[in-house]
Amino acid sequence: EAGVTQFPSHSVIEKGQTVTLRCDPISGHDNLYWYRRVMGKEIKFLLHFVKESKQDESGMPNNRFLAERTGGTYSTLKVQPAELEDSGVYFCASSPQGVGQPQHFGDGTRLSIL
Amino acid sequence: RKEVEQDPGPFNVPEGATVAFNCTYSNSASQSFFWYRQDCRKEPKLLMSVYSSGNEDGRFTAQLNRASQYISLLIRDSKLSDSATYLCVVMGDSNYQLIWGAGTKLIIKP
Numbered sequence: 165e166a167g168v169t170q171f172p173s174h175s176v177i178e179k180g181q182t183v184t185l186r187c188d189p190i191s192g193h194d195n196l197y198w199y200r201r202v203m204g205k206e207i208k209f210l211l212h213f214v215k216e217s218k219q220d221e222s223g224m225p226n227n228r229f230l231a232e233r234t235g236g237t238y239s240t241l242k243v244q245p246a247e248l249e250d251s252g253v254y255f256c257a258s259s260p261q262g263v264g265q266p267q268h269f270g271d272g273t274r275l276s277i278l
Numbered sequence: 279r280k281e282v283e284q285d286p287g288p289f290n291v292p293e294g295a296t297v298a299f300n301c302t303y304s305n306s307a308s309q310s311f312f313w314y315r316q317d318c319r320k321e322p323k324l325l326m327s328v329y330s331s332g333n334e335d336g337r338f339t340a341q342l343n344r345a346s347q348y349i350s351l352l353i354r355d356s357k358l359s360d361s362a363t364y365l366c367v368v369m370g371d372s373n374y375q376l377i378w379g380a381g382t383k384l385i386i387k388p
Contacts, residue, residue: 195374206280207322207365207378220375255321257376264310264369267376269321 166190168270170256176276182244185273189238189258195219196239197259197267198231202252210254213239225250243275251277279304281377284366288383291356299351299382301366308377310369311342313351315362316381322365325351353384361386 169188177183189196198210210229211221215236224231228247233239243250253274257267284301291297299313311328326333328340328349339352349366366379 197374197376199376199378206282206380207376209375209377212374223375259374266312266324266327268324271321274319 168256168258168268170254170270170273172273173271174274174276176278177246178278179248180245182242183246183275185241185243185254185256185275187239187241187256187270189256190268193258193260193268194236195259195261195265195267196233197257198239198241199255199257199269200252201255201272202249207255210241246275246277248277251275280379281305282366282368282379284364284379285382286380288385290385290387293356293358293386293388295356297353297356297360297384299353299364299366299384301349301351301379303347303349303366303368303377305368305370305377306344306347308347308368308370311349312367312369312376313340313349314365314367316365317362325364356384356386358386358388360384 171186196213201207209223212219213233230242253272255272257269259265259267313325314322315325316322328342332341337354363381363383365381368377
């Protein structure tokens, strides 16, 4: 079974540019999550999709971040325009239906804003 | 106060020793608990879920004390390959959002 895959693995862009991260969850997992770890801090929740619907986006830092999951399969997270403080590792995770199910993580996208 | 607190580490331990990680959480309504392991520059990987009755998987034992809001992980007969950062994770009220500790780095020395 393929795991959660994320693309790209690394991205280096300049402040003010736009970047789009992609996540392909484990096949059949309705729940998809985005998390972020900025240097020196804990991993923080960004948002949660159930199929194509945003269930919880309370962790999104501001309106420069836009997440979509059209069709309920893969998801994208767009940052526009990118700022220096957006640098970090962005993880995607997925889980099957059911309360308390463990979440399985992708390798993450390491984003560096110059 | 952080929602999930762990020993700051790092732990430097000789191979074969027993290692204990401690974690406390602030939200008494939390229902699900996990230990994840993260190798350098890799994704977090689920090590084990933690149940009230305690659970064991080979050399690893996890325990939960709801009254004290305390979670532990014990590694027996530690191996070089156990070197990693161990993350205590609590599922929040929503039953989906994971709340992460900062992690404790473990270094096993030969």
